[in-house]
Amino acid sequence: MERIGFAPTPPDDRKIDNFDLANIVRHMLETPHDPAASRYEHAAHGLRRRELDPDPIKQFSNWFTAAIEAGIRDVNAMSLATAGPDARPSVRVVLLKGFDQDGFVFFTNYQSEKGQQLQANPYAALAFYWIELDRQIRIKGEVEKTSREESERYFHLRPIGSQLGAWASRQTEVLDARRVLDARMAEMTERFAGKPIPLPPHWGGYRLTPQTMEFWQGRPDRLHDRFRYTRRADGSWLIERLAP
């Protein structure tokens, strides 16, 4: 699949990593745009079956590129829903850091609420909403941890402060006061001063492999266009139009 973005072609053309997303965002900020114009254009045109790519990852890539070109801020912010053994859903925003034929990658603390829920129940759902284009994408599937090498590669692309922050913060634990966090950050800054910061054992990526993906285009009179891709056992995709 063709790699999206504005970075030079990488050796593995299926990977879209954080480095590319950083370049994309830079490009986006330098490109003049009129998001309102895009919204009306897409609403008028709608989404037609014959224009859909048979491959939902390519379709995602087309829409993601259009969202970047429309100058949408935090274009890679997505809602991530998980549920643990109590079957009660929990949702929060995380950043998409890469996607390709293998799935959608984000990074987090494995001991956080989401980490514990995914440990117990490795199924999750993602949702993107790009108001400027009046588009929503929903993705459901199974999640697995990225390899330690992949997590390490991304961890070291992060700013030093974020690397230290991953050591300092026990994400989702109750804190008595802000100063506890600040003290831990100071401790980690001293501990790793002048040394490479290793990948924390409790930190890394997850990859969600899509089972279904839905593309939603807002249209007038609430008669929106919706198409759902469902992965068949042989790996091909069933595409169905859904009522809005």
Ligand SMILES: Cc1cc2nc3c(=O)[nH]c(=O)nc-3n(C[C@H](O)[C@H](O)[C@H](O)COP(=O)(O)O)c2cc1C
């Ligand atoms: C725009 C935005 C981006 C975020 N990106 C991430 C992220 O990539 N990884 C992450 O762990 N938390 C991210 N967060 C914080 C999460 O929303 C959440 O507070 C945190 O992961 C703890 O969630 P949990 O207690 O459900 O595990 C982001 C929040 C916002 C608003």
